[in-house]
Amino acid sequence: xxxxxxxxxxxxxxxxxxxxxxxxxxxxxxxxxxxxxxxxxxxxxxxxxxxxxxxxxxxxxxxxxxxxxxxxxxxxxxxxxxxxxxxxxxxxxxxxxxxxxxxxxxxxxxxxxxxxxxxxxxxxxxxxxxxxxxxxxxxxxxxxxxxxxxxxxxxxxxxxxxxxxxxxxxxxxx
Ligand code: GLU
Numbered sequence: 001x002x003x004x005x006x007x008x009x010x011x012x013x014x015x016x017x018x019x020x021x022x023x024x025x026x027x028x029x030x031x032x033x034x035x036x037x038x039x040x041x042x043x044x045x046x047x048x049x050x051x052x053x054x055x056x057x058x059x060x061x062x063x064x065x066x067x068x069x070x071x072x073x074x075x076x077x078x079x080x081x082x083x084x085x086x087x088x089x090x091x092x093x094x095x096x097x098x099x100x101x102x103x104x105x106x107x108x109x110x111x112x113x114x115x116x117x118x119x120x121x122x123x124x125x126x127x128x129x130x131x132x133x134x135x136x137x138x139x140x141x142x143x144x145x146x147x148x149x150x151x152x153x154x155x156x157x158x159x160x161x162x163x164x165x166x167x168x169x170x171x172x173x174x
Pocket of ligand 1: 002003074075076077078079080086101102103104105126127128
């Protein structure tokens with residue numbers, strides 16, 4: 001069972017708060033972990049296979065991203081092996097939308113095929129990666145996050161929970 005956490009606050013504590021939240025979700029079981037943080041230079045996504053300590057070590061090496069908001073995930077793989085690439089968060093093709101996901105998108109293969117025909121490329125083997133791609137396509141049409149998410153959800157079958165951030169909306173978590 002995976003875990004999702006989101007944080008938004010007034011101080012630049014997002015990475016610490018999200019890492020602490022993920023550690024409280026460890027008991028649920030997971031195979032990889034990742035975070036996406038709004039930093040002054042854009043959204044920073046970091047993810048690693050294995051235990052949370054691997055992610056913490058990686059962040060210590062590259063320098064903890066500092067930010068006011070972000071999302072985090074512990075993954076229990078259903079589609080695609082446990083790996084750095086398959087770990088969440090996942091980006092949209094244009095890097096405007098970042099998603100963490102708990103659950104399964106049953107019709108992901110069909111949606112992925114449609115997106116590939118439309119010109120998208122995918123980096124992971126997950127069902128999840130289609131989600132930011134679809135949301136970003138709708139978002140480009142009317143620049144409204146809520147509308148884009150609800151249009152995307154109408155295309156997806158399955159049971160799932162999502163955490164979503166938009167590059168253009170650094171003060172909002174969905
Ligand atoms: N189906 C997604 C995956 O395999 C999410 C799994 C989960 O709930 O952690 O990446």
